[in-house]
Amino acid sequence: MTELSFGVDSANRGTTPGPPERDVMQLQSMYQDIILDHYRNPHHKGLRDPFDAEVHHVNPVCGDEVTLRVTLKDVSGEPVVEDVSYDSLGCSISQASASVMSDLVIGRPVGEAMAISQAFLELMQSRGVGSRDQPDEGLLEDAVAFAGVSKYPARIKCALLGWMAWKDATARAMEETR
Amino acid sequence: MSFPRHLDVAAVRADFPALARTVRNDKPLVYLDSGATSQKPAGVLDAVRSAYERHNAAAHRGTHLLGEEATDLYEGARAKVAAFLNAGVSEVVFTKNATEAINLVAYALSNARLAPFRVGPGDEILITEMEHHANLVPWQQLCGRTGATLRWLEVTPEGRLDLDHLDSMITGRTRIVAVTHQSNVTGTIPPVAEITRAAHEKGALVLADAAQSVPHQPVDVAALGVDFLAFSAHKMLGPYGIGVLFGRAGLLEAMPPFLTGGSMIEVVRMEGSTFLPPPQRFEPGVPPIAEAAGLAAAVDYLNALGMSNVAAHEESLTAHALDALREIRGVSVLGPDTTKDRGGAVAFEVEGVHPHDVGQVLDEIGIAVRTGHHCAWPLHRALGVQASTRATFYVYNTHDEVAALADGIRYAQRFFGAG
Numbered sequence: 111m112t113e114l115s116f117g118v119d120s121a122n123r124g125t126t127p128g129p130p131e132r133d134v135m136q137l138q139s140m141y142q143d144i145i146l147d148h149y150r151n152p153h154h155k156g157l158r159d160p161f162d163a164e165v166h167h168v169n170p171v172c173g174d175e176v177t178l179r180v181t182l183k184d185v186s187g188e189p190v191v192e193d194v195s196y197d198s199l200g201c202s203i204s205q206a207s208a209s210v211m212s213d214l215v216i217g218r219p220v221g222e223a224m225a226i227s228q229a230f231l232e233l234m235q236s237r238g239v240g241s242r243d244q245p246d247e248g249l250l251e252d253a254v255a256f257a258g259v260s261k262y263p264a265r266i267k268c269a270l271l272g273w274m275a276w277k278d279a280t281a282r283a284m285e286e287t288r
Numbered sequence: 289m290s291f292p293r294h295l296d297v298a299a300v301r302a303d304f305p306a307l308a309r310t311v312r313n314d315k316p317l318v319y320l321d322s323g324a325t326s327q328k329p330a331g332v333l334d335a336v337r338s339a340y341e342r343h344n345a346a347a348h349r350g351t352h353l354l355g356e357e358a359t360d361l362y363e364g365a366r367a368k369v370a371a372f373l374n375a376g377v378s379e380v381v382f383t384k385n386a387t388e389a390i391n392l393v394a395y396a397l398s399n400a401r402l403a404p405f406r407v408g409p410g411d412e413i414l415i416t417e418m419e420h421h422a423n424l425v426p427w428q429q430l431c432g433r434t435g436a437t438l439r440w441l442e443v444t445p446e447g448r449l450d451l452d453h454l455d456s457m458i459t460g461r462t463r464i465v466a467v468t469h470q471s472n473v474t475g476t477i478p479p480v481a482e483i484t485r486a487a488h489e490k491g492a493l494v495l496a497d498a499a500q501s502v503p504h505q506p507v508d509v510a511a512l513g514v515d516f517l518a519f520s521a522h523k524m525l526g527p528y529g530i531g532v533l534f535g536r537a538g539l540l541e542a543m544p545p546f547l548t549g550g551s552m553i554e555v556v557r558m559e560g561s562t563f564l565p566p567p568q569r570f571e572p573g574v575p576p577i578a579e580a581a582g583l584a585a586a587v588d589y590l591n592a593l594g595m596s597n598v599a600a601h602e603e604s605l606t607a608h609a610l611d612a613l614r615e616i617r618g619v620s621v622l623g624p625d626t627t628k629d630r631g632g633a634v635a636f637e638v639e640g641v642h643p644h645d646v647g648q649v650l651d652e653i654g655i656a657v658r659t660g661h662h663c664a665w666p667l668h669r670a671l672g673v674q675a676s677t678r679a680t681f682y683v684y685n686t687h688d689e690v691a692a693l694a695d696g697i698r699y700a701q702r703f704f705g706a707g
Contacts, residue, residue, distance in 0.1 A: 136313060137652045137703065141645075146704075172644055172660035173668070173675045199674050201644035202704070268644060 140262065141202065144255040148206035153213050158195035162283035167275040169267050174200030176208060176271055180279040182220065189220040189284060194276060203256075203265055208272030210252045220280060226250065227273055233257060234266045291608065291687050294600040295593060301684050303329040303589075315654025318689045323472050323500060323633050323680030324658050325522045328582075335585035336527055339578035346574045348551060358577045365580035365587075366567070372587045373517070373534055374508040381533040381540070381567040382580060386499040387422040389518035389533035390466070392570060393495055394426040395546040397464065398433045404493060405543060407463050409435035414457055414465045414492070416441040416449055417670045420472050421663045423497040423518075427466055436463065443670045447474035447623030454486055462492040469501035469517070473664045473678065474623025474671075475606065475633040477501070484513045493539070499523055502532075503682070504602055504631050506595040509534050521579065525683075526586035530579035533570070540566035547572045590683075598683055602632035605681040605690055609634045612694040618706060619697060622671055632681035635662065638697060640706030643677040649700035650677075655693060 161179035168175040176198035183192040194212045198205060211230075215223040230253050233245050238261035245254045259269050301307050306327045311317050319327060339361055345354035347362040362382075370377045383389040397407045407413070413427045417440055431438045441457060442450045449467075458465060465487040470477050484494045495516040501507055502517075503524035509517055517534040521527055535543070545552060545563055549572035554562040563569045590598060607627050613619050618639035624630045638646050647659035658678045661668045668675065679693055700706075 137649060140648070141703070173665060174644075201642035203644070262648070265644070265648070 139258040140265075142255040142258065144210075144252050145202065145206040148209040148252070149202040152205055152209040154194060154216065155197070155209065155212075156195060157197050158193060161193070161195070162286050163279045165275050165279040165282065167271060167278065169200070169204070169271055171267065172201070174198070174204050174268065174271060176200070176204070176275050178208075178272065178275040178279050180276065180283045182280070182283050185219070191215045191218055191220060191223055191280070194279075196272065196275070198272070200271065201268055203259055203268040204271045207253075207256060207269045208275075210255075211272045211276055214251060214253060215276060220284070223280070224277070226253075227277055230256070230273055231270065234260050234269055236260050237263075291604055292600075294597045294604065295683060297601070297684065297686055300593070301686075303331065304684055305330055305333070307684060311654045311656075312652055313654070318655040318692050320679040320681065320685065320689065320693060321656045321658050322503075322523070322682035322685075323662075323678065325528075326503065326525050326682055327684065328527070329525055329586075329589055331589055332525055332527065332582045332585045336578045336582040339581040343577070343581075345577075347577050348568075348575070361584075362575050362577050362580045365584035368584045368587050369532055372591065373502070374510050375534050376537055378565070378567055379509075379534055379537050379540065381535060381570045382575060383518075383531045383533050383570075384529060385520040385522070385531035386497065386518040387426075387520075387531075389516075389531050390423055390495065390497065391426045392533055392546040393464075393516050393518075393535075394430040396543045398430055399544045399546070401544075402542070404463070404491070404539075407434045407436045410461060411436040412439050412459060412462045413437070414439050414441070414462050414487075416467055416478070417443045418447075418449060418471050418474070418476065418478070418667050419466070419468055419664065420497060420499065421665070422499070423466050423468060423495075424666065441467075443667060445671070446625075447471070447476050447671065448629075449476070449478045451479070451483070454483065458487050458490045458492055460490055462487065462490055464493040464495060466495045466497065469496040469498040469507070469512075470504065470631045470633075471623065471664070471667070472500045472633055472680075473635045473662050473667055473676070475631040476623055477505075477629040477631055479629075480514060481512050488513070500631065500633065503590075505599040515539055521583040521586060524586055525589055527579045527582035530576050530583050532583075535566070537566075540570070543569075545569050545572075549573055551575070593683060601683065602681050603627045605685055605687065606630065606632045606634060608687055608690045609679065609681070609693065612690060613697070616694060616697055616701075618701060622673060622676055633678060634680070635676040635678040636697075637673060637676055638700060638706065641700055641704045643675045645704060646677045646697065646700045649703055650693070650696045653692075653696055653699065655689075655696050657693075 161181050164179045166177045178196040181193040182189045247254050304327045343357040345358040347359040366380050370380045397405050400406045444450050487494045493515045496514045498517045498519040502519040515536050520531040552572040622635040643659040660675050
């Protein structure tokens with residue numbers, strides 16, 4: 111730990127954090143352009159009918175919430191995600207993650223989509239991926255942009271909110287259609 | 289800009305080891321989250337360590353010197369806290385924290401068979417929309433256990449308590465009024481003495497949640513007139529794991545216990561037990577001696593600064609923050625926009641930037657704030673806000689840090705293309 115002289119000998123010296131733009135690198139590694147694009151223009155947002163299951167998930171720490179609907183269809187005996195629609199309130203990370211998630215799962219067989227969901231969960235639990243353990247970009251596509259988020263434990267729940275809601279809704283839809 | 293000097297902040301800062309460390313990007317720490325928990329001065333840490341190193345024994349038992357010393361430390365802390373509050377020594381009950389202190393009263397009410405504590409169907413519990421969940425959920429639960437009805441005072445758009453209907457909201461069936469003494473979100477200081485007079489006229493008890501007031505302003509329980517008052521040590525420079533329930537002597541004597549076991553009994557037979565007088569009746573198990581020693585050191589520290597000086601220093605920082613935030617387009621402060629009857633919790637919204645994102649940007653430049661609903665979800669709902677960012681001030685904060693906060697908010701707006 112570095113010892114600091116600031117503020118210890120003078121209350122009026124050195125406490126201003128200086129020109130913040132100097133330190134945007136780390137912040138940009140979290141807030142990648144892909145994330146900010148999805149945040150500003152979320153895909154598949156808005157609740158649509160008909161649907162097979164609807165869930166409401168909240169993050170009790172910050173009050174962020176998502177209402178999410180899933181519609182499945184049967185393609186030669188295999189369940190496939192026909193549509194995911196959602197309405198949500200929350201931070202840039204939770205909004206962008208829901209948008210990326212809907213892109214990734216819509217049109218995919220449930221089994222494949224669950225595998226992507228699992229890969230995303232593992233990415234989020236990785237505490238910042240090192241060079242030896244690159245995320246699978248072929249599988250995760252835009253979702254690899256969230257690798258930076260995994261360095262911030264307090265934000266992992268934000269990134270997972272939409273995914274967890276989707277998993278829950280899909281499990282319920284499978285029960286319904288069984 | 290020059291500001292009045294109520295505290296020698298440079299000297300104060302030198303007492304807090306945590307303030308000398310750096311955080312992300314080697315930034316100095318700008319700690320604006322004392323409303324959640326305060327930093328601890330070296331004197332408090334020394335007191336905790338010394339209790340374990342030199343006086344470690346179970347208080348109130350053991351015929352040995354260490355036991356005597358531990359008992360003296362623990363009971364000495366009680367006397368110190370009592371004097372700090374202008375209370376009697378036997379009116380101070382040590383708990384785990386403010387939350388447990390409030391639960392103690394709520395459970396004592398549902399355990400009681402006699403007035404004034406007995407609560408049942410048709411009785412009413414009055415709280416407010418402004419409460420921290422710690423002074424809200426225990427009362428909901430009490431009503432659930434007893435069949436009593438929960439009622440609440442509403443909040444005005446300015447973040448004050450709406451007291452227009454106080455007289456009709458407190459009825460002959462109101463058993464207890466539980467109200468915050470300083471909001472942890474808006475800083476609002478409700479007129480607790482006035483509310484207490486109105487409640488006592490109708491025969492209702494009053495509990496004040498003082499978790500955000502005792503650390504920040506002089507509190508005199510005799511002047512306030514409340515029956516119960518709860519707070520935590522860790523928000524007032526002290527350690528975690530110890531809090532205080534003040535209860536008026538006559539009331540505590542008539543009140544049944546909450547948690548039971550060793551240390552709180554008088555005689556135990558297989559058929560039944562009798563209990564010690566307060567405060568021991570409410571302190572089962574081996575007491576937290578080191579934590580009490582730490583709390584006593586925190587009280588000493590605050591007494592040396594003077595609670596009036598602490599309040600004046602924070603008022604000056606709060607006024608500065610309200611002015612600085614008002615100047616930023618797109619920023620709106622929740623709650624009163626002056627320091628009148630308002631403490632140093634400044635929660636705000638930044639248009640177009642979610643609080644989590646504001647907090648993340650501030651963290652990146654070394655500024656620690658709280659984001660979310662701050663355990664006051666109904667209050668946010670009442671103010672029409674999903675979540676907010678909150679800065680809270682204490683003895684070690686400087687005007688430079690307030691300016692840094694304002695700069696940081698502007699930076700967050702630029703980063704997210706808002707404002």
